[in-house]
Amino acid sequence: KAGVTQTPRYLIKTRGQQVTLSCSPISGHRSVSWYQQTPGQGLQFLFEYFSETQRNKGNFPGRFSGRQFSNSRSEMNVSTLELGDSALYLCASSFWATAQETQYFGPGTRLLVL
Amino acid sequence: AQKVTQAQTEISVVEKEDVTLDCVYETRDTTYYLFWYKQPPSGELVFLIRRNSFDEQNEISGRYSWNFQKSTSSFNFTITASQVVDSAVYFCALSEGGTYKYIFGTGTRLKVLA
Numbered sequence: 242k243a244g245v246t247q248t249p250r251y252l253i254k255t256r257g258q259q260v261t262l263s264c265s266p267i268s269g270h271r272s273v274s275w276y277q278q279t280p281g282q283g284l285q286f287l288f289e290y291f292s293e294t295q296r297n298k299g300n301f302p303g304r305f306s307g308r309q310f311s312n313s314r315s316e317m318n319v320s321t322l323e324l325g326d327s328a329l330y331l332c333a334s335s336f337w338a339t340a341q342e343t344q345y346f347g348p349g350t351r352l353l354v355l
Numbered sequence: 356a357q358k359v360t361q362a363q364t365e366i367s368v369v370e371k372e373d374v375t376l377d378c379v380y381e382t383r384d385t386t387y388y389l390f391w392y393k394q395p396p397s398g399e400l401v402f403l404i405r406r407n408s409f410d411e412q413n414e415i416s417g418r419y420s421w422n423f424q425k426s427t428s429s430f431n432f433t434i435t436a437s438q439v440v441d442s443a444v445y446f447c448a449l450s451e452g453g454t455y456k457y458i459f460g461t462g463t464r465l466k467v468l469a
Binding site: 272274276283284285286289291296297299329331333341343344345346347348349351 | 388390392397398399400401402405407446450454455456457458459460461462
């Protein structure tokens with residue numbers, strides 16, 4: 242079974258621009274979660290989607306948004322990019338995303354904001 | 356509030372040595388789940404083990420073993436006979452019942468020297 246895929250793998254943007262990242266979950270998985278990883282803050286939860294609905298959101302500004310499509314693929318968008326948005330963005334999928342389930346992570350998208 | 360602490364920032368061992376990675380967690384829930392993930396240089400988080408709060412039985416899986424002690428809120432992970440390929444950053448994570456997100460520790464970088 243194919244794993245979680247994320248595109249693009251690398252991205253360079255400049256301040257003020259916006260960016261869209263994509264995540265395709267494991268086939269059959271209906272939940273997609275997004276995490277931001279930076280050297281300073283570590284791994285932080287952004288949001289989680291299930292059946293096209295956002296069920297939980299982390300403590301990030303409104304510039305960070307996401308959505309999920311009917312085929313469970315998800316996108317996250319960051320508008321008005323800041324230097325501090327440079328990070329590895331990881332996507333994870335699971336069937337229900339209940340607490341006891343294991344989340345399976347993709348390879349991430351490395352975003353560099355100049 | 357939930358929190359995961361990995362006090363060891365970096366550990367270096369020589370190949371074939373055993374190594375234990377420490378994890379201490381805080382939660383007010385009685386139902387929770389603990390995970391260990393490995394992050395090689397490629398960036399993808401690789402699932403290793405999972406344990407729920409009702410099962411304190413410690414197990415061994417190949418070269419991996421874990422020691423879960425609710426009395427001390429610790430969930431330590433041991434690699435026996437370490438190999439160079441074990442070099443990576445290891446993350447401990449906590450998920451509480453009813454939530455859809457992981458709380459990660461800051462990670463422990465393991466270097467296994469040949």
